[in-house]
Amino acid sequence: TLERFQRTLEQVNRGLQKYFVELFGGGVAALAAGAGDPLDAGLVLRAQPPGKRNSTLQQLSGGEKALTAIALVFAIFALNPAPFCILDEVDAPLDDANIERFCRLLRELAKETQFLLISHRQLTLQVAEQLVGVTMIEPGISSIVPVDVAALLAEDGVT
Amino acid sequence: TLERFQRTLEQVNRGLQKYFVELFGGGVAALAAGAGDPLDAGLVLRAQPPGKRNSTLQQLSGGEKALTAIALVFAIFALNPAPFCILDEVDAPLDDANIERFCRLLRELAKETQFLLISHRQLTLQVAEQLVGVTMIEPGISSIVPVDVAALLAEDGVT
Amino acid sequence: MRLSAIHLHGFKSFRNATRIDVQRNPLVIVGPNGCGKSNIIDAIRWVLGESSARQLRGGAMADVISNGSTSRGAAQQAVVELLFDNSTGKAPAPWTASAEIRVQRRLSRDGDSQYRINDARCRRRDVGDLFLGTGLGASSYAIIEQGTIGRIIESRPEDLRAMLEEAG
Amino acid sequence: MRLSAIHLHGFKSFRNATRIDVQRNPLVIVGPNGCGKSNIIDAIRWVLGESSARQLRGGAMADVISNGSTSRGAAQQAVVELLFDNSTGKAPAPWTASAEIRVQRRLSRDGDSQYRINDARCRRRDVGDLFLGTGLGASSYAIIEQGTIGRIIESRPEDLRAMLEEAG
Ligand SMILES: Nc1ncnc2c1ncn2[C@@H]1O[C@H](COP(=O)(O)OP(=O)(O)OP(=O)(O)O)[C@@H](O)[C@H]1O
Ligand SMILES: Nc1ncnc2c1ncn2[C@@H]1O[C@H](COP(=O)(O)OP(=O)(O)OP(=O)(O)O)[C@@H](O)[C@H]1O
Numbered sequence: 125t126l127e128r129f130q131r132t133l134e135q136v137n138r139g140l141q142k143y144f145v146e147l148f149g150g151g152v153a154a155l156a157a158g159a160g161d162p163l164d165a166g167l168v169l170r171a172q173p174p175g176k177r178n179s180t181l182q183q184l185s186g187g188e189k190a191l192t193a194i195a196l197v198f199a200i201f202a203l204n205p206a207p208f209c210i211l212d213e214v215d216a217p218l219d220d221a222n223i224e225r226f227c228r229l230l231r232e233l234a235k236e237t238q239f240l241l242i243s244h245r246q247l248t249l250q251v252a253e254q255l256v257g258v259t260m261i262e263p264g265i266s267s268i269v270p271v272d273v274a275a276l277l278a279e280d281g282v283t
Numbered sequence: 284t285l286e287r288f289q290r291t292l293e294q295v296n297r298g299l300q301k302y303f304v305e306l307f308g309g310g311v312a313a314l315a316a317g318a319g320d321p322l323d324a325g326l327v328l329r330a331q332p333p334g335k336r337n338s339t340l341q342q343l344s345g346g347e348k349a350l351t352a353i354a355l356v357f358a359i360f361a362l363n364p365a366p367f368c369i370l371d372e373v374d375a376p377l378d379d380a381n382i383e384r385f386c387r388l389l390r391e392l393a394k395e396t397q398f399l400l401i402s403h404r405q406l407t408l409q410v411a412e413q414l415v416g417v418t419m420i421e422p423g424i425s426s427i428v429p430v431d432v433a434a435l436l437a438e439d440g441v442t
Numbered sequence: 443m444r445l446s447a448i449h450l451h452g453f454k455s456f457r458n459a460t461r462i463d464v465q466r467n468p469l470v471i472v473g474p475n476g477c478g479k480s481n482i483i484d485a486i487r488w489v490l491g492e493s494s495a496r497q498l499r500g501g502a503m504a505d506v507i508s509n510g511s512t513s514r515g516a517a518q519q520a521v522v523e524l525l526f527d528n529s530t531g532k533a534p535a536p537w538t539a540s541a542e543i544r545v546q547r548r549l550s551r552d553g554d555s556q557y558r559i560n561d562a563r564c565r566r567r568d569v570g571d572l573f574l575g576t577g578l579g580a581s582s583y584a585i586i587e588q589g590t591i592g593r594i595i596e597s598r599p600e601d602l603r604a605m606l607e608e609a610g
Numbered sequence: 611m612r613l614s615a616i617h618l619h620g621f622k623s624f625r626n627a628t629r630i631d632v633q634r635n636p637l638v639i640v641g642p643n644g645c646g647k648s649n650i651i652d653a654i655r656w657v658l659g660e661s662s663a664r665q666l667r668g669g670a671m672a673d674v675i676s677n678g679s680t681s682r683g684a685a686q687q688a689v690v691e692l693l694f695d696n697s698t699g700k701a702p703a704p705w706t707a708s709a710e711i712r713v714q715r716r717l718s719r720d721g722d723s724q725y726r727i728n729d730a731r732c733r734r735r736d737v738g739d740l741f742l743g744t745g746l747g748a749s750s751y752a753i754i755e756q757g758t759i760g761r762i763i764e765s766r767p768e769d770l771r772a773m774l775e776e777a778g
């Protein structure tokens with residue numbers, strides 16, 4: 125029903141704006157109903173990092189797109205947490221400062237939701253409460269190995 | 284002329300195999316003429332990392348695809364170096380060990396070809412002979428700033 | 443429901459029986475390029491009912507069955523099982539009272555494909571019903587695959603709406 | 611021919627006149643997300659004759675002209691110039707004897723678009739001829755944009771052939 129949908133949209137927008145500001149340090153983001161019958165019209169996302177005048181999402185940088193998408197996914201999650209959330213190298217386009225903001229937010233949401241992440245970035249490994257190592261001791265065959273955290277976080281740690 | 288094309292194909296395949304082995308530590312990669320008239324048939328790429336039996340390129344992992352593409356681009360480059368080569372965050376899907384192999388190969392090719400790279404990975408910054416910093420002192424407006432290498436390479440260096 | 447373990451046997455590069463215990467949160471999976479990390483995510487999507495081979499980076503569904511390596515033969519079947527801790531009783535009926543819920547899918551080379559919940563055969567729909575209305579359904583905003591995070595914001599308006607309706 | 615400097619003024623986020631001297635090789639560009647690094651690559655593609663606004667992450671070609679920021683007004687034109695050191699005399703005729711070659715493109719809001727080589731007006735084709743047969747031509751294998759490295763190996767067979775013919 126329309127009222128329920130409007131309410132859901134308002135709740136997601138509150139979360140989206142909150143997480144967008146936490147990740148970008150300011151700016152504005154929102155989902156708005158597009159043209160047409162409100163009962164089945166599509167949704168359009170608008171996002172504007174602080175200090176910028178970009179008109180379309182297309183002009184956002186690779187990292188800005190990833191951060192905006194993370195804010196949206198987290199906003200939807202906060203509304204209706206699934207049993208778990210899986211993020212496969214979402215941090216690849218991010219700079220170190222944004223990885224730290226992403227991790228801060230993740231740690232917050234991990235109180236409610238179970239997260240499984242895959243990453244090659246040392247800063248992200250630091251958010252882990254559990255590390256699972258995968259390797260191919262025998263070429264072509266995957267196996268699970270204990271992770272030596274100290275070696276990983278050392279500067280020349282290989283991930 | 285067919286002969287010329289065949290010769291070009293042979294040369295690229297020699298480079299592709301060489302760089303593939305340097306990046307993967309083994310395995311096989313080649314471009315082969317597809318079905319149809321050899322004068323205008325398309326080319327099909329095959330790549331098999333060491334120890335694996337993958338049948339299609341689709342089964343390769345994110346990092347394996349990037350490394351294979353790098354080997355191909357470098358092989359074409361070695362054949363006919365353009366004035367310069369620009370690589371925008373090609374290292375994003377790579378693990379640290381593969382970044383080191385990529386950088387070793389890059390340093391080798393930089394003797395012949397000019398490279399401009401963009402990266403967020405500290406290991407890649409170490410291959411730079413020149414670092415150019417871009418930032419937005421005034422929000423929304425880009426400017427060039429000198430890069431403090433020591434601060435960048437320190438553990439908490441922000442890129 | 444909390445995911446407590448993942449079992450893989452004969453699924454893609456997991457040729458041997460492999461168990462991953464999920465003990466703490468967040469859990470981060472690490473390892474070199476090509477070692478099998480994203481294959482674990484493909485395994486989870488597969489057990490939960492993924493029917494598109496393309497979404498699992500394959501041509502045909504049989505591509506999920508391990509073809510071994512240069513020194514190991516191919517497997518004859520792929521089996522993946524997810525264990526959920528339901529001690530909070532949040533699972534929908536008829537599983538509300540079960541302390542542990544095991545969801546399994548198996549596929550053999552002869553095409554035999556089965557789903558099981560707590561070792562009892564069931565249909566794909568039954569697995570879907572277990573996760574109905576959570577982010578693990580059709581529009582699955584709960585699983586972000588490698589390389590796709592930037593594309594989420596370029597989704598079509600009707601897909602963004604579907605995501606929201608699933609969550610509402 | 612060696613790229614020796616890049617000048618940008620009014621191009622995307624480079625609202626102010628900006629000069630980048632390319633002194634050593636390899637050169638690595640660093641900076642936070644969204645600060646303008648990929649815009650530099652867009653500027654290079656643009657000067658070399660890129661005619662698709664979409665390839666430059668815009669809707670219309672005028673999107674390359676800086677629209678300023680919340681505290682600065684929009685620019686009226688975009689100007690980008692690349693300086694090449696041709697002391698080895700490798701440039702094709704008629705530029706073989708020029709020690710330096712400056713390639714410039716400008717676009718103003720009223721639609722006036724110009725190309726110049728060493729300050730003399732020229733056509734887009736003339737810029738193309740300068741780089742004919744190198745990787746900077748149509749199939750430009752010499753510029754790998756952000757997020758596209760994995761896709762190169764998924765190119766269609768005819769595109770892989772075109773890449774090779776350009777290099778042959
Ligand atoms: N049916 C199969 N049998 C055996 N191996 C397979 C099968 N399907 C895929 N693979 C192998 O799995 C490997 C890819 O694994 P995966 O994508 O999980 O890597 P990854 O750890 O995510 O790497 P990256 O860090 O590069 O993303 C490939 O090398 C591929 O050959
Ligand atoms: N015409 C324009 N005028 C002003 N700013 C623009 C214009 N076009 C794009 N931008 C801005 O440029 C920024 C993107 O820059 P760019 O893509 O170069 O970032 P980047 O440094 O590559 O970041 P990342 O590390 O995330 O890839 C956007 O924030 C966008 O708003």
Ligand SMILES: [Mg+2]
Binds near residue numbers: 345346479
């Ligand atoms: Mg992966």
Ligand SMILES: [Mg+2]
Binds near residue numbers: 185647756
């Ligand atoms: Mg960029």
